[in-house]
Amino acid sequence: MPATSPPEGLDKRDWIAGLEKGLSIIEAFDEANPRLTASQTGVRCGLTRTAARRYLLTLAHLGYVQSDGKLFWLTPRILRLGQSYMESARLPRIVQPFLQRVTAGTQENAYLSVLDGDEIVYIARNGTNRAMSTGYVLGARVQAEVTAAGLLLLAMREPAQLEAWLAQHTLRSFTSHTINSKERLALEMARIRAQGWAISEQQLELGTRGIAVPLRDRHGVLAGALNVTMPMGHEPTDDAVNRVLPVLRETAHAMRQLI
Incomplete structure (x- = not known):
């Protein structure tokens, strides 16, 4: 669940809560939850259905998520994040x-x-x-x-x-x-x-x-x-x-x- 305030040691003006929430959306998917609705994602991330849906649609636009109109799931593009670590x-x-x-x-x-x-x-x-x-x-x-x-x-x-x-x-x-x-x-x-x-x-x-x-x-x-x-x-x-x-x-x- 995303934090409600910046972690200790980080100034509030340097904290981008939206980035934290977007990453929490990605991490909501796992072996037990490979496909989620916006409502289910919101529950897992501590967000409203509307907010979760906006993040999911943004991730879909960027190619990290696919949807059939109701359910959402991760795409292979997500592997780029891990590959960036392995290569750098x-x-x-x-x-x-x-x-x-x-x-x-x-x-x-x-x-x-x-x-x-x-x-x-x-x-x-x-x-x-x-x-x-x-x-x-x-x-x-x-x-x-x-x-x-x-x-x-x-x-x-x-x-x-x-x-x-x-x-x-x-x-x-x-x-x-x-x-x-x-x-x-x-x-x-x-x-x-x-x-x-x-x-x-x-x-x-x-x-x-x-x-x-x-x-x-x-x-x-x-x-x-x-x-x-x-x-x-x-x-x-x-x-x-x-x-x-x-x-x-x-x-x-x-x-x-x-x-």
Whole structure:
């Protein structure tokens, strides 16, 4: 829902509420709501039907939305927004050769992940195209706490920030292995913070394991997570960690001076 006033730190005269509302219209569409009426869009965005319709018609004129006169849906043109990031951001380009190194050293799919709000986003990828959950597609967004990369990046937050996140966030179960207790999740994040790496098994998808290490820049600032995902098969957890973790750590260390 759009804010009613400028966020803290931004002068009112520099705030364009219409842009915020227009972006909220785009974000109203998702897997559960691929087609919406103006009224439904207004409810999801905190706008009146009339206001939502005006934004939708403007987006339709610009080519980002189509309509049959009642329902509205996004067009492929919307992908230009994400493509602009992928083409202009420096980090995804820099890490690609290093992801290839991880894949060669582990025979697993390798990713660079960043945290955006409550979700993890995969911004670079290397590996085979074997069948995996859509949660592992380049550019996909997944609830952070059910992935190794997300657990790691959350755990690396300042304690007060993490405590506030846990208090406000609603946990969702994806499988029978998903951690859905805030107390247990807090303990898991404390363990991850202490050891400096994370593992997640079957929390998002049955039979899938993820291992992640932090990626820091030359100043020591956390830039994202370097991680692999793999089918668990019959490989024990300890064997998988011993096989993959050294490669991830060595690669993250080698990347540090370049970012």
